Amino acid sequence: MSTATTDLRDEAERLLRGLAGPSARLRDDQWTAIEALVVARRRALVVQRTGWGKSAVYFISAKLLRAHGHGPTVIVSPLLALMRNQVEAAERAGVRAATINSGNMTEWDEIHQRIADGAVDVLLVSPERLNNPDFRDRVLPSLARDAGLVVVDEAHCVSDWGHDFRPDYRRIRTLVAELGEGIPVLATTATANDRVVSDVAAQLGVGEGTDGDGAGRTLILRGGLDRPSLHLSVVRIAEPARRAAWLAQHLHELPGSGIVYALTVSAARDLAALLADHGHTVAAYTGQTDTAEREQLEADLLANRVKALVATSALGMGFDKPDLGFVVHLGAPSSPISYYQQVGRAGRSTDRAEVILLPGSEDRQIWQWFASVAFPEESLVRRVVEALDAERPLSTQALEPRVDLNRSRLEMVLKVLDVDGAVRRVKGGWVSTGMHWEYDADRYARLEQARAAEQQAMLDYERTSECRMVFLRRQLDDPELSADTPGCGRCDNCAGPRWTDAVDDAEVARTRQRLERPGIDLPPRKQWPTGMTTLGVSLSGRITDGPEPGRVLGRLSDLGWGPRLRALLDGPDAPAPDAVVKASIAVLAAWDWTERPTAVMAVESPTHPTLASTLASELARIGRLQDLGLLRQRAGHPPVTAANSAYRIAALVDAWEEPDLAGVRGPILLVDAVTDTGWTLTMAARTLAAAGADSVLPFALASPK
Template sequence: MTTTQTTTDDAALAHLHALAGPDAVFRDGQLEAIRDLVDDRARVLCVQRTGWGKSAVYFVATALLRERGSGPTLIVSPLLALMRNQIAAAERLGIRARTINSTNVGEWRDVQDALARDEVDLLLISPERLNHARFRDEMLPLFASSIGLLVVDEAHCVSDWGHDFRPDYRRIRDMIARLPEGVAVLGTTATANDRVVADVTEQLAAGDDRALRSYRGPLGRSSLRLEVCELPSQAARLSWLAQVLPTLQGSGIVYTLTKRDADVVAGFLTAHGVSAAAYSGDQPSEERIVIEDRLLRDDLKAVVATSALGMGYDKADLGFVVHFQAPGSVISYYQQVGRAGRGVDHADVVLLRGHEDRRIQDFFIEQAFPRREHVERVLEQLSTGDGATVPQLQSAVNLGRGRLEAMLKILEVEGAVRKDGTRWSTTGAEWHYDAARYSAITALRRTEQAAMASFGADGRCLMRALQEELDDPSPTDCGRCAVCTEPRFAIESDPVLVAEAMRTLRSRPLTLDPKKMAPDRETGTMKKLPPDVVIGEGRALGRAGDDGWDPLVRAGLDAGVVDDELIGALAEVVREWGPPVAWVACVPSRRTGARGDVVADVAARLAAALGLPFAPVLARADASRPPQARMRNAAQQAENVRGAFAVTSDLPPGACLLVDDIRQSGWTLAMSGGQLRRRGAEQVFPLTLRTSF
């Protein structure tokens, strides 16, 4: 060992003790990675299991580099939760850490001034900052000129072959290629298989002739006990959670695939004496911080979360992770279960597989890449005149706003388009639609989906299965999972709890907010609707895909006549809701059965149950229109309905209850209801069997 190594090792150990306590020791690979970064200013990739201590490597390296006169460290980190934890840990080492993200724009100038005075040792940013014009123009050049260490945390996000690819991470490769000589680079991840490691390695090595140094350790987690329970019914899974969670040690996380399910599960648990809170990316950051802190203090038994609570959340004694539904890949599953058992000897990990898993996974896979014709249509629109805004593009391209903005971001990162204010335009650079790559990635997602479907059903040790899917160099049987030992959580469902869960799933009619704005036919911009066409608030009996009423709704619509139980449920919704309606109408349906128009039959039977007259006053004026389900944004949806229906007779006096089978976008109800308002309906209150969102 050289004198330099001895000095580095001694100083590194002292910093580790300050960070983790006087008894802390380096794990295999940690000290070696620190030496590479500090002594050799090398480029390093650490692929290590969750809890191995990747953050200790870059904190200690930062402290040592700053002591030797190097510039500050820049960490690109994907989640705000991680940033908050990292800043608190850095302060224990005396590292002056700051962050720039979407929640603290007012502090950016102060951070910039502190950087100029060399009063920042470590700056954490989200990858989205790399796509922010002000940050790129004003702050990044200042930082890049003096950077000592660049850390790409959760480096698998760099690769579009990874389960959690983020387009903004692509800018990191260009940034790395422009770094001054002698700047160390560190990538860290726990969820990268061979394909992702190869891709990340190539990107982290950009602009450097030296070979990237890699530290890849075993991914087995001896503290985790894994089990899979097949419970297709949501009601059975809700019952299981209420029965089992109180028996598990400590507090933990219940993962769901959707925000809606997170709300339902948290509400059911709370109602049955289990302290729980729902958590999703739709919540304000301040609300998420409060929930994270409550879980850290064990003030909650469970946080019921979407994948928004994932990478970066650190609670060492998290006692369990339960999945209400299966994610789309074993790799994603490993990343989420890695939250548990980091600082305790035992944590329970249970997957409750449901019948809706595949449908939700399919949606995410199918939404990943836009079709060629959509991309070409967008580029055609942007290449004329002075470009277009997103609302203007929505008038021309049948894509939802979220998917359209995601497409524009990818095209911007790849250099095909640029944004100036609110307008997008083409850059003139050569670009092509990479159909082969998109097809290959989609095929990979399908393979990952199949592997997740076989997880727990192919006889392999569950931990070994995770390791093998992640290409762990030394997978082994764990000796403690439900396959290696025996099932522990395949309990008999409590029929009383199952019945209560079904009532919960069926007793949540959804509020349908009225449309008050509509897209202009020329510009796509939203304009206020005249008061005399705005309809009232509505209700939906349930949501498409839910386990409450939807199976009975789907069966009835497919058979051409709905069950009397659904008519009774609709009548009960109306009675509890109490809209001041005097008569019932319906949106003419494309579905027919033994009794003719299926929706008309529902409306007539509902009217009889409510003691109101049924007036079939709406008819289809243009039967050639495509189904609303094919329309992807407000401009396309509204245009598809304009002129599609006609009022065929005089209306009864008073307010109308307007019945339809499903609310896809809300524009069918808004437009046909608006016609009824114009023809004299005092008000129109929509009611549907289900809503798609």
């Protein structure tokens, strides 16, 4: 090793100690990757288990390249939690990092200027930003020309064979293709089988093969996936209420703090409420949780202020709590690869971590529902292309009435068409490129077959009698796994069951009563979004003047009340039907409030004014509450259409006339037809609080999910 190389490795070791502590030492493969990127300026694909230190490779490489006069490193990262962890890690090593994502819209202009001024060493961007017209046209060209390194983190997202494919990730192909000469590329992931590795290599031009000039093969570093700290178990309990009761009974026995995964947003919320009712310190964490609240919840888990976060897959890739003591799944993910990725959060720096799967027969129905909202059939996709022209942009909202697709599926179709070159996102919406486009029916059919095989493999994992860790490693084509690899000696099949399916009957009865309680919980917003002052709104930190926890009659997605509520809200505005009033009374009767409301008021609804106002009046009459009428919108106040939390709140400031609450004492029941983000009820409650309300109890007929 030359003197220059030795000095470089010494500097890399010093930077690692800043990242990981004074006793940290580079693994040989970590140094191999760093040397390839910094010295040889090569392309590399690193597939290593969670906790191996992939982020150390790119942060150290970024700092070394910057010290040698190269431009900033661009890291494409898929999740906000991952970005926050990475920015904190970068700062420990003296790396000046910034992030551009949907959660910090108010800071984008400032960050763009810092990049232009050379004051950023590492820029973390979400894949969605790559096709934002302003970012794509104003910032991305200079980054592609001057970047010191491009990193694609969680690179399995590039591949639609991967467990977490994202259409936006395909845009990275364009970024990589437009890089200046000699700019290295690093792709990293912990969860990729052979097929995903090959697809990622083909998509990004990393992996097997040679560089463009044929000089030297690019680098693949792929390691074993065994995790000696993980103790895998499966507990099979048929009845959903009994499974939830099992968790409520045993959660306190699990070591430290951990994550409880649920398959849907509503399941995560319901389970968090149930566990809280049983005395556990838990909170729900989903893709619908606001950015500021996510940050607070992550901090609470990192500091062991909660026993568990009850989460969807939104809390997954990149969340780094080395001493996470357990991961429990109430309901199985649809593939062993996705399952391994999620359980990999546990036991990074502990001798033992408990990993428990509680599968249910309803899991397959949920898998089928997610499959049903996958890429639609060709006729629907063609309709999207035909609805666009090359000159006049159409927004997603304007396209919705023209095609038979809901918002989420339409957005997915547009993203796929964008990366395929058939449409293009511009300011104001989407336009057609006029390019010929083919519907890849064969690929979609193969994907459907592959996902069916993964679902069957997950069912096989639940029932297998062989070593569970060996089973998972085989699913990921672990290169260190062979036919004579012994069992892990830790899982329930190797070492005997650690957990039985026994549940106390009283616990089951209590759980069943809670799950069958009328209505669903409506948790209050707890944290204001960051950057509100940029929009002229002086709101920050924790919310101290919002509503109390509330209730909703039912979800639009419920099998029970869902169809009736959808029909009611999709039809013409009319007085609240008797059945709805009676059901609402049942919800209120079961509401375990601290103090009973003394008055009721309806939020003036722009879409269902008669429904909301008559419901409030009937609740006042039957419950013998003071009827305060409507919380009226200010004359001329524009309708609120913003989806982003910060902008929605800004639009709701001073939206209502302040009512006269003189003489009103006690809580006010605040009634709305529909609640989605929760910001309308939060801001309306603040209006009542400013008018002198003692407290506000929100109630809505329906929520979307």
